[in-house]
Amino acid sequence: MYEFDWSSIPGALPFLWTGMKVTLEITATAIVFGIVWGTLLAAMRLSPFRVLSWCSAAYVNLFRSIPLLMVLLWFFLIVPQVLEHVFGLAPGSDVRMTSAMAGFALFEAAYYSEIIRAGIQSVPKGQVAAAYALGIGYGQAMWLVVLPQAFRNMVPLLLTQAIILFQDTSLVYVSALADFFGAAYKVGDRDGRIVELLLFAGAVYFVICYSASLLVKYFRRKVSA
Amino acid sequence: MNRFVSIVFAGIVGTCISSVATAAETLKKVKDGGAISLGHRESSIPFSYYDDKQQVIGYSQEIMLKAVTAIKTETRMPGLQIKLVPVTSQNRIPLLQNGTIDMECGSTTNNTERQKQVAFSNTIFIIGTRLLTRKDSGIADFPDLAGKNVVTTAGTTSERLLRKLNDDKKMGMHIISAKDHGESFLTLETGRAVAFMMDDALLYGELAKAKKPGDWVVVGTPQSREAYGCMLPKDAPAFKKVVDAAIAKVMTSGEAEKIYAKWFMNPVPPKGLNLNFPLSDDMKALYKSPNDKAFE
Amino acid sequence: MAYAWHWEVFLQLAASGDTTYLGWMLAGFETTIGLSLASWTMALVLGSLAGVARTLPGRLWPGLGTAYVELFRNVPLLVQLFGWYFVLPELLPPSLGNAYKQMNPFLQQFLAAFICLGFFTSARVAEQVRSGIQSLPKGQKNAALALGFTLPQTYRYVLLPMAYRLILPPLTSEFLNIFKNSCVASTIGLLELTAQGRQLVDYTAQPYESFIAVTLFYLLINVVVMTAMRRLESRVRVPGYLGGK
Numbered sequence: 001m002y003e004f005d006w007s008s009i010p011g012a013l014p015f016l017w018t019g020m021k022v023t024l025e026i027t028a029t030a031i032v033f034g035i036v037w038g039t040l041l042a043a044m045r046l047s048p049f050r051v052l053s054w055c056s057a058a059y060v061n062l063f064r065s066i067p068l069l070m071v072l073l074w075f076f077l078i079v080p081q082v083l084e085h086v087f088g089l090a091p092g093s094d095v096r097m098t099s100a101m102a103g104f105a106l107f108e109a110a111y112y113s114e115i116i117r118a119g120i121q122s123v124p125k126g127q128v129a130a131a132y133a134l135g136i137g138y139g140q141a142m143w144l145v146v147l148p149q150a151f152r153n154m155v156p157l158l159l160t161q162a163i164i165l166f167q168d169t170s171l172v173y174v175s176a177l178a179d180f181f182g183a184a185y186k187v188g189d190r191d192g193r194i195v196e197l198l199l200f201a202g203a204v205y206f207v208i209c210y211s212a213s214l215l216v217k218y219f220r221r222k223v224s225a
Numbered sequence: 226m227n228r229f230v231s232i233v234f235a236g237i238v239g240t241c242i243s244s245v246a247t248a249a250e251t252l253k254k255v256k257d258g259g260a261i262s263l264g265h266r267e268s269s270i271p272f273s274y275y276d277d278k279q280q281v282i283g284y285s286q287e288i289m290l291k292a293v294t295a296i297k298t299e300t301r302m303p304g305l306q307i308k309l310v311p312v313t314s315q316n317r318i319p320l321l322q323n324g325t326i327d328m329e330c331g332s333t334t335n336n337t338e339r340q341k342q343v344a345f346s347n348t349i350f351i352i353g354t355r356l357l358t359r360k361d362s363g364i365a366d367f368p369d370l371a372g373k374n375v376v377t378t379a380g381t382t383s384e385r386l387l388r389k390l391n392d393d394k395k396m397g398m399h400i401i402s403a404k405d406h407g408e409s410f411l412t413l414e415t416g417r418a419v420a421f422m423m424d425d426a427l428l429y430g431e432l433a434k435a436k437k438p439g440d441w442v443v444v445g446t447p448q449s450r451e452a453y454g455c456m457l458p459k460d461a462p463a464f465k466k467v468v469d470a471a472i473a474k475v476m477t478s479g480e481a482e483k484i485y486a487k488w489f490m491n492p493v494p495p496k497g498l499n500l501n502f503p504l505s506d507d508m509k510a511l512y513k514s515p516n517d518k519a520f521e
Numbered sequence: 522m523a524y525a526w527h528w529e530v531f532l533q534l535a536a537s538g539d540t541t542y543l544g545w546m547l548a549g550f551e552t553t554i555g556l557s558l559a560s561w562t563m564a565l566v567l568g569s570l571a572g573v574a575r576t577l578p579g580r581l582w583p584g585l586g587t588a589y590v591e592l593f594r595n596v597p598l599l600v601q602l603f604g605w606y607f608v609l610p611e612l613l614p615p616s617l618g619n620a621y622k623q624m625n626p627f628l629q630q631f632l633a634a635f636i637c638l639g640f641f642t643s644a645r646v647a648e649q650v651r652s653g654i655q656s657l658p659k660g661q662k663n664a665a666l667a668l669g670f671t672l673p674q675t676y677r678y679v680l681l682p683m684a685y686r687l688i689l690p691p692l693t694s695e696f697l698n699i700f701k702n703s704c705v706a707s708t709i710g711l712l713e714l715t716a717q718g719r720q721l722v723d724y725t726a727q728p729y730e731s732f733i734a735v736t737l738f739y740l741l742i743n744v745v746v747m748t749a750m751r752r753l754e755s756r757v758r759v760p761g762y763l764g765g766k
Contacts (some may be wrong), residue, residue: 004384005436011495018279064694065743067701069715070736077319105670111694117688121762122656153656160594160648166598173313177266181597189407190268190275191496192434195607202600209595315719319728322524338726341525364683374626379710380723392538401626404708411607412710417622417629 006196012187019183023169026101026179031162033105038112043142045117056113063110069171075103076175097176108165115161119154120146159216163209180204244391251327251457251464252300261296263289264320264329264456268407269309270430270498271488272350272453273331277495281309285486288349288475289455295471296464318342320458321456328457328468332427334382335519344465345454347472347515351507352424353447354383357413357432359440364420365444368396376399376401376418378409382433382521383422386448401435406431424451426489426502433498450507450520473515530680530725531734536688542721549717550738556634556713557700563639564699568646573676586647593644598705606709608635626710634706642699649691653684686757693750700742714738 009016044056063065063071076099123146151158152164170181180200188197255261255468266273272285295303296451310326317333320326321343328346335345347435358364363374367390377383379402391398403409410431413421421428432441455472457465475481482504487493489502540548553673574586588680593601606629610618621629657680665675685692707716722728 003436008496015275015279016276061743061747064697065740066653066736067704067715067739069701069704070732070739073732074736076316077323098265114690114694118688121690122687123762125761153652156648156652160645163594164645170597170599178311178408181599186275188269189405190434192407192410192431192436194407194411195603198600198603199608202596202604205597205600206592206595210591211590213595229719315722316726318726338724341527342726379716385724388536388538399626401710403710404713408709415607415611415622417626435611 002114004196005193006200008187008193008197009200012183012197014045015178015187016180017154019178019180022097022172022177023166023179023181024171025097026104026172027162027166029101029103030108030165034108034156034165035116037105037109038115041109042116042120045113046120047138060113061108063107064114068104068107068168071107072100072103072171072175073221075099080127099216100172100175100177104165104169108161111161112158112210115154115157116150119150119157122153123149155216155220163212166209166212167205238244252296253450254324254477255296255305255464256300256302257326258340258511259302259304260308261293261328262308262310262326263293264310264312264317264326264331265289266313268332268516269332270434271500272426272492282494284422284484285330285332285349285453285455287484287488288472288481289328291475291480292330292346292455292468292471295467295474297350299467317456321458324458326358327433327464328447328455330455332424333456334451335517336382336521337519339456340519342406342461344457344467345452345517345519346463346468347476347517348452348454348458350453351505351511352426352451352453353505353507354386354422354451355425355428355443355447355459356422356445357410357441357443358420358429360411360442364444367448370398370420371396372398373420374401374418375420375422376403376409376412377422378406380405381423382449383424387422395416402458410435422448426500429500429502433500451516452520454517454519469515469517476515478511497501524729525729527725527727528730529724530721530727530730533725536724542725545717545720546714546734546738549712549714552631552712553700553703553714553738554742556631556638557703557713558705559635560638561644561696561699561704563635564642564646564695567639567643569650571643571647572650572654573681575647576654577672590644590647594648595639598637598641598702599708602634602637602705602709605637606630623643627712630706630709630711633709634703634711638699638702638706642695642702643697645698646692649688649695650681650684653688654680656687657683685761687762689750689754689757693747693754696750697743697746700746701739739748 035054041056041060044052045060052138069174076096118144127149128141131145136144169179172179173185184197184201185194188194191197242245265285265286268274269283269285270292271283274281274283275281278293293305293307297303310320312326312329312331315327316330318339321329330346331351332350333339333345335348339345353376356364356367364370373411375387377387377400384400384402387398387400390396391400401412403412406423406427409421409423412418414435421431425430425447428443432438432443435441455468457468475484485504485508488502489500492499531546532541534540535542535545571585571586571589574582575590577583577586612618612623613621624632661683662675665679666672668677702712704715706713707719710716712720714735718731721731721734725731
């Protein structure tokens with residue numbers, strides 16, 4: 001029987017909290033930019049303009065084809081050099097956080113756009129036809145008629161994606177940024193208590209993600225009531 | 226879009242090439258920038274790791290700081306700014322190459338493959354590859370492993386040696402390659418493997434971390450020796466000269482022995498673990514005549 | 522860049538002596554495919570069941586379905602894998618736990634990764650199945666029931682066929698995800714694609730070649746899956762919905 005020893009956790013709490021802040025910061029940035037950019041991509045994809053729709057499809061397919069881990073790795077190795085070159089930053093400036101955020105936002109946008117596209121496609125065609133008949137253009141029909149209905153259908157999936165994103169931030173370990181998971185693992189590794197620290201991390205993730213999903217459920221009920 | 230991507234990519238690669246190609250020798254870069262970036266590990270006890278206050282400490286870290294002092298003197302910049310960048314075993318070589326860090330002292334083995342990409346300073350530590358096992362396991366040396374499950378950490382020399390041993394002597398071992406030393410020890414602790422093969426210094430580290438250190442023992446004839454060095458950029462001979470001289474001075478002056486005793490023979494933060502790992506003959510020889518030779 | 526490219530490393534004899542480094546990558550590629558397809562089958566079955574359970578009348582089934590989904594989607598994959606591989610065998614009765622731990626290491630790792638990925642992905646599939654069913658007009662279910670279909674028949678012949686067609690795009694995402702998520706199995710020592718790539722870096726000190734090769738292999742998997750799914754998507758599109766042709 002495995003003997004558990006939780007004594008490493010209290011001393012490590014400040015480090016874990018620093019990690020949690022990194023996790024939250026990356027998640028928030030990626031959700032906001034991901035949804036905005038993802039909506040644009042989905043609208044482009046479904047627009048009657050060939051070029052737009054093709055560009056959007058290429059973007060989404062490219063990002064969906066590469067594991068997030070690889071995207072982050074490439075961003076981490078290459079973007080800092082580009083930034084240094086373009087903005088004349090001193091070599092060795094710490095752009096790990098920026099490159100991680102940019103990588104996540106661009107990557108998540110591809111996923112959000114697929115969810116949003118499916119949401120838009122679940123809106124009956126007659127709605128757009130009716131909007132056109134009323135003399136409304138493509139952009140307005142999307143914004144005023146289709147998207148509001150689509151988003152209602154999509155909320156559960158968008159939430160799921162946000163939760164996945166929150167958990168996926170652990171992959172920033174490739175850039176040695178200590179997010180919450182990374183911090184927990186490092187403390188566990190240093191003290192020989194990996195199992196305990198990971199169970200603790202798992203419990204924290206569960207509480208946060210579950211609370212978030214309860215909150216959204218409550219919110220939705222209020223909106224639909 | 227695809228063409229666009231390829232053009233952007235070409236642009237990026239071109240940018241990298243031009244920006245790095247114009248980069249000067251590290252010593253000049255440090256002097257001009259007024260700052261040096263040091264790569265360190267985060268949980269490599271007792272070489273380079275964080276204590277409870279997020280300070281980087283350890284045997285390798287102390288030696289690296291000695292080298293930095295020498296660099297300050299050499300560049301006549303007592304106020305040289307020090308930036309600490311955490312690295313992993315995965316990204317340390319690319320980060321050194323792209324100039325994010327100027328040097329890394331942790332637990333990096335100096336070998337000929339790596340010398341194609343980076344340079345190594347004078348050796349800072351020498352290890353032998355041995356076995357960690359439960360005291361009552363009945364394993365005393367490598368031949369006892371025949372037909373058993375043995376764990377080692379992926380990507381290490383131990384992994385190669387173990388594979389070779391298995392092939393050469395037809396030992397029929399099942400070799401488990403775990404992601405890092407922590408997981409290797411967990412594999413041993415949960416009874417999936419009878420022994421854990423690794424660098425002896427790291428085995429003593431895992432043993433000290435165990436819940437019951439008394440249950441475990443390091444055994445076996447060393448199968449190989451490895452030299453840990455500080456990684457430095459290739460083509461930076463002036464920089465390497467300063468670092469090498471600083472390390473040599475620490476060793477021949479007897480200072481290194483004190484640093485060794487502090488990290489390997491006494492309790493170390495954060496939990497007061499004592500590795501009880503006495504100075505080996507290889508290390509004594511190294512301290513007498515410092516060098517930058519790789520063993521393989 | 523100050524980097525010595527050596528693409529020929531892929532053709533060198535690997536350290537294991539029996540194949541080239543490219544052979545290592547291909548072996549990893551096979552493991553990735555096998556693991557992903559096996560887990561996907563499990564995820565699709567369990568996910569559909571849980572998703573349907575959440576839309577059933579009454580309290581018991583939706584409650585169970587919800588608990589299942591919340592448990593498996595709110596804990597990070599890495600932690601779950603760790604649990605299946607390292608923690609669970611310690612909590613089982615010793616005879617069972619030891620029997621598992623004495624299995625061939627590769628089988629142990631594969632089994633843990635398979636179960637873990639299957640459960641993890643099934644929670645996400647369940648959410649999509651549920652939202653697909655719930656996005657259908659209520660009239661469809663009522664009409665089917667009014668025609669004398671039993672509840673299982675309503676699901677089998679009316680709701681699910683429509684729901685699956687609607688959720689095909691996000692389901693494709695999930696299918697692609699499972700290939701990429703399978704790389705977490707490398708953390709318990711399973712030698713799949715990512716792990717082989719990492720081994721290559723360790724043995725040859727040529728990180729960029731290895732990263733590029735691994736990226737290309739994943740790209741290949743995804744291009745194939747995506748092309749197949751696009752064709753399927755256009756064949757089963759529901760006329761009358763946006764995107765229907």
